[in-house]
Amino acid sequence: MVRSYSLCSELGDAAISALGSIALDADYEKGAVIFDQNDPFEKTFVVTNGFIRLSRLLANGKRQITGFIGPGDILGGLRQQSTSHCTAEAISDVQACAFRRGDLLRVLHDHPDLCIRLLFAATDEIEAQYEQITLLGRKMAGQRLAAFLLTMQRRWRRDEHPESALPLPMGRVDIADYLGLTVESVSRAFHEIKDKGYIRLPKPSVVELRNLPGLYQLAEMEDMPAPRVSMGL
Amino acid sequence: MVRSYSLCSELGDAAISALGSIALDADYEKGAVIFDQNDPFEKTFVVTNGFIRLSRLLANGKRQITGFIGPGDILGGLRQQSTSHCTAEAISDVQACAFRRGDLLRVLHDHPDLCIRLLFAATDEIEAQYEQITLLGRKMAGQRLAAFLLTMQRRWRRDEHPESALPLPMGRVDIADYLGLTVESVSRAFHEIKDKGYIRLPKPSVVELRNLPGLYQLAEMEDMPAPRVSMGL
DNA sequence: CGGGATGTTGAGGCAAGTCAATCTAAGTGG
DNA sequence: CCACTTAGATTGACTTGCCTCAACATCCCG
Numbered sequence: 001m002v003r004s005y006s007l008c009s010e011l012g013d014a015a016i017s018a019l020g021s022i023a024l025d026a027d028y029e030k031g032a033v034i035f036d037q038n039d040p041f042e043k044t045f046v047v048t049n050g051f052i053r054l055s056r057l058l059a060n061g062k063r064q065i066t067g068f069i070g071p072g073d074i075l076g077g078l079r080q081q082s083t084s085h086c087t088a089e090a091i092s093d094v095q096a097c098a099f100r101r102g103d104l105l106r107v108l109h110d111h112p113d114l115c116i117r118l119l120f121a122a123t124d125e126i127e128a129q130y131e132q133i134t135l136l137g138r139k140m141a142g143q144r145l146a147a148f149l150l151t152m153q154r155r156w157r158r159d160e161h162p163e164s165a166l167p168l169p170m171g172r173v174d175i176a177d178y179l180g181l182t183v184e185s186v187s188r189a190f191h192e193i194k195d196k197g198y199i200r201l202p203k204p205s206v207v208e209l210r211n212l213p214g215l216y217q218l219a220e221m222e223d224m225p226a227p228r229v230s231m232g233l
Numbered sequence: 234m235v236r237s238y239s240l241c242s243e244l245g246d247a248a249i250s251a252l253g254s255i256a257l258d259a260d261y262e263k264g265a266v267i268f269d270q271n272d273p274f275e276k277t278f279v280v281t282n283g284f285i286r287l288s289r290l291l292a293n294g295k296r297q298i299t300g301f302i303g304p305g306d307i308l309g310g311l312r313q314q315s316t317s318h319c320t321a322e323a324i325s326d327v328q329a330c331a332f333r334r335g336d337l338l339r340v341l342h343d344h345p346d347l348c349i350r351l352l353f354a355a356t357d358e359i360e361a362q363y364e365q366i367t368l369l370g371r372k373m374a375g376q377r378l379a380a381f382l383l384t385m386q387r388r389w390r391r392d393e394h395p396e397s398a399l400p401l402p403m404g405r406v407d408i409a410d411y412l413g414l415t416v417e418s419v420s421r422a423f424h425e426i427k428d429k430g431y432i433r434l435p436k437p438s439v440v441e442l443r444n445l446p447g448l449y450q451l452a453e454m455e456d457m458p459a460p461r462v463s464m465g466l
Numbered sequence: 467c468g469g470g471a472t473g474t475t476g477a478g479g480c481a482a483g484t485c486a487a488t489c490t491a492a493g494t495g496g
Numbered sequence: 497c498c499a500c501t502t503a504g505a506t507t508g509a510c511t512t513g514c515c516t517c518a519a520c521a522t523c524c525c526g
Contacts, residue, residue, distance in 0.1 A: 056363065056367055058367065058371060058453050059453045060453060062371045063371075064366060064367040064370045064371045066363045066366055066367070077356045077359075077360070078349075078352065078353065078356060079353050079356060079357065082357070082360065085360065085363065085364075085455065086363065105349070108345065108348075108349060108352075109345045109346075109349065110345075112341065112342045112343075112345055112348060113342075115341075115345060115348040115349060115352060116311075116338070116341060116342065116348060118352055119311065119341075119348060119351055119352045119355060120311065120312050122352060122355035122356055122358075122359065123310045123311060123312060123355055123464075123466060124312065124315070125355075125359055126310075126355065126358055126359060126362065126464065126466060127310070127315065127318065127466060129359065129362040129366065130289065130299045130318065130319065131318075132366060133297060133299055133362065133365060133366060133369060134289055134291065134297040134299070136366060136369035136370050136413060137297045137369050137410075137412070137413030138291060138295045138296075138297045138413060140513075140514090141513080141514070171471095171472070171473085172472075172473060172474095173472085173473095177370075179370075180369060180370030180371060181514075181515090182514075182515060182516080183472090183473075183474090184473095184474080184475085184514085184515075184516085184517095185513090185514060185515075186473095187473065187474055187475080188474085188475085188514090190473095190474090191474080191475090203523085204472080204473060204474090204522085204523080220291050220292045220293060222318065231356075231359065233356055233359060233360060373481070373482090374481075374482070404503095404504065404505085405504070405505060405506090406504085406505095414482075414483090415482075415483060415484080416504090416505075416506090417482085417483075417484085417485095417505095417506080417507085418481090418482055418483075419505095420505065420506050420507080421482090421506085421507085423505095423506090424506080424507090436491090437490090437491090437504075437505060437506090467526105468525105468526095469524105469525100469526100470523105470524095470525095471522100471523085471524080471525105472521100472522080472523070472524090473520105473521075473522070473523085474519105474520080474521065474522085475518105475519085475520075475521090476517105476518085476519080476520095477516105477517090477518090477519105478515105478516085478517090479514105479515085479516075479517100480512105480513105480514090480515080480516095481512100481513100481514090481515090482511105482512090482513090482514095483510105483511080483512070483513090484509105484510080484511070484512090485508105485509090485510085485511095486507105486508090486509090486510105487506105487507085487508080487509105488505100488506080488507075488508095489504105489505080489506065489507085490503105490504080490505070490506085491502100491503090491504080491505095492501100492502085492503085492504095493500100493501085493502085493503100494499105494500085494501075494502100495498105495499095495500085495501100496497105496498090496499085496500100
């Protein structure tokens with residue numbers, strides 16, 4: 001199912017079956033630590049279900065979340081000597097395929113198409129991070145939240161009606177640490193764009209985006225319509 | 234010369250000569266626009282000399298600099314349909330090799346080692362951006378500047394004495410737009426760490442880092458000692 | 467039906483932004 | 497070689513958006 005929109009799409013049968021032959025199952029319960037800030041990379045994952053939080057802890061106790069990984073996304077780097085510098089934790093029950101570093105490198109070597117596909121995913125991710133850098137460097141709380149909600153929408157609602165309920169798998173603290181704000185500021189930002197009529201909040205963990213053009217304008221975000229495989233490490 | 238530390242290092246002769254056969258010369262004068270925010274990607278560059286600024290302009294007139302590209306670094310993506318969303322400008326006279334998209338893809342297809350090498354460069358870049366995201370999301374002005382100076386140091390001083398004069402090819406406005414601050418805040422941050430005795434400023438465009446451990450501690454940065462090829466797009 | 471975790475609201479402080487003036491350095495032409 | 501110009505950098509006074517701290521509300525789960 002996931003195959004249709006993730007890494008495997010646009011790939012030849014040979015590459016897919018080669019990948020299949022080295023794939024391992026990897027499941028994690030909500031709250032499980034998948035790898036830690038200083039672990040070396042051992043595996044690369046393709047998530048089929050659930051959400052993962054990538055975060056870094058600073059010396060002063062502050063935390064920065066560098067990304068959220070969901071169904072269809074890729075998690076984990078390849079280069080051996082480098083450690084992740086991020087902690088990956090399951091924020092809901094997670095199902096994923098895992099590929100051992102050596103296995104994956106061998107398959108990449110034999111299947112240039114797959115390697116190029118991965119390279120594209122990586123450069124797309126760099127592009128997406130420019131967006132996040134711009135958000136953190138130059139936008140105010142309300143804009144950051146609007147941009148965040150729109151990104152959530154675009155990444156995990158490929159289907160149906162765009163203004164229906166959108167579940168947020170992460171809590172306010174996570175949103176705050178992702179957007180470079182405090183929980184309180186996030187809460188106030190929700191209030192702000194709710195007052196403008198841009199969103200509804202049936203529950204704290206569910207938003208309905210009721211005015212997409214308004215949100216886009218507030219967020220000063222360019223439309224990036226192409227669905228994208230996100231990559232985290 | 235650049236070959237020794239850039240993309241080509243660790244590569245086999247076959248891949249190097251294949252790259253050589255499709256390489257074009259590309260030189261730009263200081264101030265030249267190499268590509269613009271909405272151009273499609275046509276070429277990938279490897280810089281041999283000079284510095285490039287990557288920036289995005291927001292609707293409200295604010296600017297975010299997403300990176301600086303210097304000798305040995307790679308500039309430009311590969312995926313055709315995506316446009317850069319960044320403007321690349323030469324901030325000093327620049328010499329580079331250029332590779333046409335189609336040519337490069339063909340060579341990548343035939344030389345898995347090169348493709349994997351590029352993939353590594355891309356994942357390293359993602360990693361480096363996590364650092365920048367952490368900086369923008371969770372650090373104060375002084376820390377940001379300290380981190381910036383240390384990164385400059387690490388990226389373009391592979392040689393000699395680490396506390397000698399380090400030239401800054403970019404002006405204060407660029408540093409501000411890179412660090413998510415205003416010029417005035419950058420100026421005050423310079424003053425702040427100069428007062429602490431961490432740096433000397435013989436000229437505004439030259440710093441001497443006189444207390445590396447102090448700067449590292451202030452910046453709350455982990456040592457990332459491995460020299461790295463940076464990638465921008 | 468508690469009780470801990472999570473989310474919201476309010477009051478006050480502070481780091482960085484804004485606006486404005488001054489200083490410095492690098493040209494440029496007489 | 498020096499006055500003049502100009503872009504870049506610094507400094508100061510004031511404002512503001514977000515953080516901090518604290519109280520309160522709500523959700524969730526046994």
